[in-house]
Structure formats: structure tokens, C-alpha cells
Amino acid sequence: MDESRLQRACRIARNFLFKVVNKEFLIFLFFLFMSGAFWLILALNETYEREIRVPLQLVNVPKENVVTSVSDSTLRVTVRDKGYTMLPYVYGDVFKPLRVDFKTYAKASGRGTIPAADLLKLLTPKLSSSTRVTTVKPEKIEFYFNDGSFKRIPVKMLCKLSPGQSYYIAKTVVSPDSVTVYASDELLDSITYASTEQRRFDNVTDTIITTVRLRSIRGAKMVPASVTYSVYPDVLIEKSVEVPVEAINMPPGKVLRTFPARVRVLFVTGASAYRSIQPHEFSVVVDFNELANNPSEKCNIYLRAMPPNVRNAHTELQQVDYLIEQQ
Numbered sequence: 001m002d003e004s005r006l007q008r009a010c011r012i013a014r015n016f017l018f019k020v021v022n023k024e025f026l027i028f029l030f031f032l033f034m035s036g037a038f039w040l041i042l043a044l045n046e047t048y049e050r051e052i053r054v055p056l057q058l059v060n061v062p063k064e065n066v067v068t069s070v071s072d073s074t075l076r077v078t079v080r081d082k083g084y085t086m087l088p089y090v091y092g093d094v095f096k097p098l099r100v101d102f103k104t105y106a107k108a109s110g111r112g113t114i115p116a117a118d119l120l121k122l123l124t125p126k127l128s129s130s131t132r133v134t135t136v137k138p139e140k141i142e143f144y145f146n147d148g149s150f151k152r153i154p155v156k157m158l159c160k161l162s163p164g165q166s167y168y169i170a171k172t173v174v175s176p177d178s179v180t181v182y183a184s185d186e187l188l189d190s191i192t193y194a195s196t197e198q199r200r201f202d203n204v205t206d207t208i209i210t211t212v213r214l215r216s217i218r219g220a221k222m223v224p225a226s227v228t229y230s231v232y233p234d235v236l237i238e239k240s241v242e243v244p245v246e247a248i249n250m251p252p253g254k255v256l257r258t259f260p261a262r263v264r265v266l267f268v269t270g271a272s273a274y275r276s277i278q279p280h281e282f283s284v285v286v287d288f289n290e291l292a293n294n295p296s297e298k299c300n301i302y303l304r305a306m307p308p309n310v311r312n313a314h315t316e317l318q319q320v321d322y323l324i325e326q327q
Contacts, residue, residue: 049080049134052089054123056141057097064147065106066182068221071142075119078135085128098122106145110184111219114141144219150182155214155227156195163233164205168311170234170270174227183220194222196229204233234270236311241265241279245301245320249288256286256299259321263301267313281307284315286322298322 054075058067075098079089089095098119105112116136127133155177161169179194196212208231214222243265247256265282283305291299298319306313 046083047080048083048086049078050086050090051076051078052095053077054095055097056119057099058102058143059099061102061145065102065145066148066150066221067102068144068146068182069216069219070144072138075116075123075141076137077120077123077133079127079131080134081128081131085130089131095123095126102145105143110144110146112143112145114143116140144184146182146184148182149185149188150180151188151191152178153181153191154178154193156193157212157227157229158196158198159212159229160198160200161204161231162200162202164203166236167205167233168236168270169204169231170272170309171232173230173232175230176224176227179214179227180223181217181220182223183217187217187219191217191220196227199229201231204231207232234272236268237271237274238266238268239274239277240267240316241277241282243279243282243284246283246285247288248285251288253327254288255325255327256288256291257323257325258286258299258301259323263320264316265303265306265313266316267306267310269307269310273307273309277307277310281305282313286320291322291324 054077056070056073056075058070061067079086100114100119100122102112105114116139119141120133120136124133155174157172157174159172161172163169181188181191181194183191194214194217196214199210199212201208208229210229211226212229213226214224216222241264242262244262245258245260247258250256263284265279265284269277282303285302285304286299287302299322300319301315301317303313303315
């Protein structure tokens with residue numbers, strides 16, 4: 001019974017407090033809404049100036065023609081009007097692409113020029129009658145086209161790579177390694193390769209796979225417009241192998257013997273190639289012509305050949321003792 005009375009008292013107290021709080025809270029919300037609405041009306045009644053971007057689209061392009069480049073695919077227009085009129089321009093979907101007729105501006109030279117005034121005429125019907133246009137950029141838009149002529153050209157990667165400490169760049173791959181370029185016959189003759197945008201990667205210690213855009217050429221269209229660039233670093237490991245010393249340019253009937261007959265070749269290579277490198281891939285030689293021209297007690301030895309995937313290769317000895325025997 002006592003517990004029931006306590007619960008009833010708590011319920012009465014809670015209802016009373018919520019009733020008071022809700023009343024004050026509703027009054028607060030009402031005045032907050034009114035002040036916000038008043039501020040919004042004043043703000044929207046102010047005059048603003050904003051730059052809007054309107055995409056362009058060339059239409060009615062004949063099947064036999066390929067548009068190779070457009071100087072600018074967006075018209076930048078600065079407009080001035082009341083805030084409530086500007087809202088749809090800035091946050092709405094009013095400005096769909098302006099459809100520009102290809103045949104109206106295309107010339108036989110493979111080039112077309114669209115004046116900003118003509119674009120503004122297409123845009124004006126989309127604007128409110130109270131809107132004033134203050135600036136239009138660019139002043140004109142140029143486009144180039146051809147009759148479908150193309151050729152394949154190699155891709156030249158413009159990239160600076162700096163491996164991390166104890167690493168080296170084992171391999172780089174550009175995919176695709178060639179692209180198709182569309183342009184006029186005269187321009188095609190002058191294009192020999194497609195270069196990428198300049199990129200730089202420092203302290204490379206892990207595989208990098210990135211997309212790099214090709215540099216645009218005025219009047220030309222690259223397909224695709226970007227390539228995938230993959231960089232594969234590897235850990236450098238020190239290794240050595242014993243290689244026999246061979247004589248070159250020996251006259252008939254003579255044999256050159258060196259002491260020692262084998263020398264160590266020291267080098268560094270990547271961890272992935274460490275086990276695959278064999279001594280027979282190296283060549284250490286003594287040149288008999290050098291001995292004949294400059295006799296000495298010792299002969300110089302030279303590292304003449306090595307695998308392509310080694311770095312800083314050198315012989316442990318630079319000179320060895322030798323003996324020339326007559327057969």
C-alpha cells in the first residue's frame with residue numbers, strides 16, 4: 001500500500017514538472033522559429049552576386065567526325081539578384097547542360113569557335129527576368145574535330161621515384177603502354193608519344209598503384225585519357241659469388257693463369273632475386289693486350305658482365321698475380 005502511494009506521488013510530481021517544462025520549451029521554440037524566419041526573410045531580400053557554372057554539350061556531331069578537344073567544357077557566369085531568386089541557381093538543378101549544335105559552328109578546317117554571346121542567348125531563358133548577368137567566362141570556346149584519323153603512340157611516364165633506405169625500385173609498369181590519339185593528319189604526324197602529368201614519389205617502401213592523367217595536346221584526343229602506373233620496390237640484400245678469371249685476346253699457343261684462379265664478386269640485389277642469381281651470370285676478365293703493352297708483376301681484372309638486377313657490383317680484388325705459359 002505504501003509503495004502504491006509512493007508511485008502515485010512520483011507520477012503526479014513528474015507530470016507537473018513536464019507540464020511546466022514543456023510549456024516553457026514550446027514558448028522558446030516558437031520565438032526561436034519566429035526570429036529565424038524573420039532573419040531568413042531579411043537575408044533572402046538582400047541582393048547577392050555569385051558565379052555559377054553551366055556545363056556545355058556538343059550535339060548533332062556527325063558519325064564520321066570525332067571531337068578531339070574542347071578548350072573549356074564549362075561556362076562560368078556571374079549573376080546578380082535577390083537571395084530568394086539565387087537559391088535555385090546555387091542549390092537547385094536549374095542549369096542542365098547547354099546543348100550547342102555542332103554543325104552551327106564547325107568549320108571545314110576542323111575547328112569551331114562558339115562566342116560567349118551565343119552561349120548567353122541559350123542560357124538567358126533559364127534565368128529569372130530579374131537576374132542580371134555581370135560577367136561571362138571564357139569569352140569564347142574552341143573545339144577541334146577530325147574525320148576519324150588516329151594512330152597508336154607509346155606512353156612516356158614523367159615520374160621521379162626515390163626509394164626508401166635499403167630499398168630500390170625493382171620494376172615499374174605502365175598500363176596501357178600505348179594509347180590511341182585522334183587528331184588532324186598534320187597534327188598526327190607531329191605527335192610521337194603521349195606524356196603523363198609530372199608525378200613524384202619519395203621514400204618508396206611499398207607497392208604503389210595509381211592512376212595518372214595524360215597531358216592534353218591542343219587539337220588532339222587521347223583514348224584512354226589516363227594510365228595506371230605501378231611501382232614495385234624491393235629490399236636490398238648484400239651477396240657475393242665466386243667467379244673464375246678468364247683471359248681475353250690471348251694469342252695462339254699461350255695460356256694465362258691467375259692466382260687466385262677465382263675471385264669474389266660483391267653486389268647488392270633485391271630479396272626477390274636473391275636466390276636466382278648464379279655465378280655464371282658474371283664475367284671477370286684479364287686483357288692480354290693490356291699486359292703486352294704495360295708489363296707488370298700483377299694484372300688488372302675487370303668485371304665485364306653481370307645480371308641486370310644487381311647493384312654496385314665489384315670484384316673484391318682489383319689485381320691478381322699471373323703467369324703466362326707456352327703450350
